[in-house]
Amino acid sequence: DVPRALRGHVLQFNASPFCEDPTSAITDWQDGLIVIQDGLIHAVGQADDLMGTLPEGTIIEDHSGKLILPGFIDCHAHYPQSEVIASYGTQLIEWLNTYTFPAEAKFRDKAYAQAAANVYLAESFRNGITSASVYCTVHPxxxxxxxxxxxxxxxxxxxxxxxxxxxxxxNLRDTAQSGYDDSKRLIEAWHGKGRNLYCITPRFAPTSTPQQLEAAGALWKEHPGTLVQTHTSENLKEIEWVKTLYPDHTDYVGVYEHFGLLGKGSILGHAIHLSDRERAVISESGTGVAHCPTSNTFIGSGLFDVKEAHYGAHPFRVGLATDVGGGSSFSMLSTMRTAYEIAQLRGYSLHPAQAYYLSTVGSAKALYLEDRIGNLMPGMEADITVIDMHSTELIRHRMSYADTLTEALFTQMILGDDRAIAATYVNGKKVYEKPS
Ligand code: GUN
Ligand code: FE
Known part of the structure; x- marks a missing residue:
């Protein structure tokens, strides 16, 4: 590959911003440079310092005046649900039965799935999402x-x-055996092929028999390095339902615990209504949690406690996620806005440094991929999002009164959306550029 360098206002996280002084977690270079070689970040720093060191033939892409961020990582989304975004009038169980299951049934047709996968990826790139943990349908x-x-x-x-x-x-059910066999075949075909990773995906406890959860736990143990994703404690009726389906278990998280589905590389979606015991189990097992703010509000499930997750007695790894199509947006900026609003409703003001961290490093940490993606550090994979900080009239107006980087970042996440994404790079290559 021809070496490439991106020039612009480069941001990097040097620590977690869940601390006394969140802004101190950000290092930035107003005239910065990221040098990319063979899909990896080779160097990051001040443009003046790095210009003289560039390998011969380096192509410089000029994003001066724009923000260069780690690509957003959506740690929980359903690609087959792009078509049920904005479905009116239901909450979780009814929403699944009325809108989601009928849509997912169409994915038996490979050509239909291929078209939907292309729509999903294009929309993700248009929103600066460079990596995601995605639920498919029951169909291999x-x-x-x-x-x-x-x-x-x-x-x-x-x-x-x-x-x-x-x-x-x-038409949407497998069996404990066929689900195990199909997943195993997919792991053998796709896990570790290129940058793909397989994630064992029991939808949630209500749609799996104990035999299926047991098979999922066995499959995970047999394939170290694969991941696990499922939903937990999203909706109060769902929690009651799990009690009747799994009466012998202490609580919802305890079901997954029993079947060996918690630990490093397991990501629980939502986790809104947790008991202290459940928080302790998640924390001690190293399980990650996907916070899905626009889904919390859109399907009316409840308000995730982001402060408790970080500062409570049992802190755990949290990433940010769209949960498309229970979530109502592909925009990670809009998702950060809703995360801020949900935190506000719980009496906590999520700092912009924390919001951007959750959607990059936080998601990477929830997936245990923080050594490879989620930050702009030498040696890490070159997944990068470029933000135009003046993408609408109102943002332009507001930005003329923004004195600090923190204020500029906050303006983008509150007022910005897909229009703010100037370019998206995956594996060092441009996969999206905003039409001028
Ligand atoms: N719980 C089980 N399945 C789903 C789903 O598809 N979306 C959401 N938001 N919650 C779920
Ligand atoms: Fe979901």
């Missing part, structure tokens, strides 16, 4: 279609076929 073809599409961009895709052997329509 749906996972193949997504991995194939992601591979054409060498994107770090984390995904898996959904496991679901009860409480779903006939």
């Amino acid at each position: 073809e749906s996972a193949e279609a997504l991995f194939e599409a992601a591979s054409t961009f060498s994107m770090r895709m984390i995904a898996g076929k959904v496991l679901m052997d009860r409480n779903a329509p006939d």
Whole structure:
């Protein structure tokens, strides 16, 4: 590959901003440079210092005046649900039955899945999302279609076929055995192929029999390095339902604990309504949590406690996620805005440094990929998002009164959306550029 360098206002996280002085966690170079070689970040720093060191033939892409950030990582999304975004009038269980299951049934058709995978990736790149942990449908073809599409961009895709052997329509159920076999085949075909990683994906406890959760736990143990994703404690009726389906277990998180589905590389979606015991288990096992703010509000599930997750007695790893299509936006900036608003409703003002961290390093940490993605450090993979800080009239107006970087970042996450994304780079290559 021809070496490449991006010039602009470069931001890097040097520590966690969940501390006394969140802004101190950011290092930035107003006239910065990122040098990229073979899909990896080779150097980051002041443009003047690095210009003389560039390998011969380096192509410099000029983003002066724009922010250069680590690519956003969406640590929980459903690619087959792009078509049910904005479905009116239901909460979780009814929402699944009315809108989501009928949409997912269409993914039995590989061509349909391929078209949807392309829409999903294009929309993610248009919003600066460079990596994601994605639920497919029960059909193995749906996972193949997504991995194939992601591979054409060498994107770090984390995904898996959904496991679901009860409480779903006939055409959307597998069995404990067929779900295990299909997932195993997909792991052998896709896990570690290019930048793809397989994520074992039991949808949630209500749609799996104990036999299926047991098979999922066994599969994970047999394939170290794969990940696990599922939903937990999103909605109060869902929690009551789990009590009736799994009466012998202490609590919802305890079900996953029992079947060996918690630990490093396991990501629980939502985790809104947790008991102290559940927080302790998540914390001690190193399990990650995907905070899905626009889904919390859109399907009316509740308000995730981001302060407790970081400062409580049992802190755990938290990433930010769109939860498309229970979530109502592909924009990670809009997702950060809703995270801020939810925190506000719980009496905590999420700092902009914390919001940007959650959508980059935080998501990487929840997935245990923080050594490879989520930050702009030498040796890390070159997934990068460029932000135009003057993308609308109102933002331009507001920015003329912004004196600090923190204020500029906050303005973008409150007022910005897909229009603020100037360019997106995956594996060192431009996969999106805003039309001028
Ligand atoms: N719980 C089980 N399945 C789903 C889903 O598809 N979306 C959301 N938001 N919650 C779920
Ligand atoms: Fe979800």
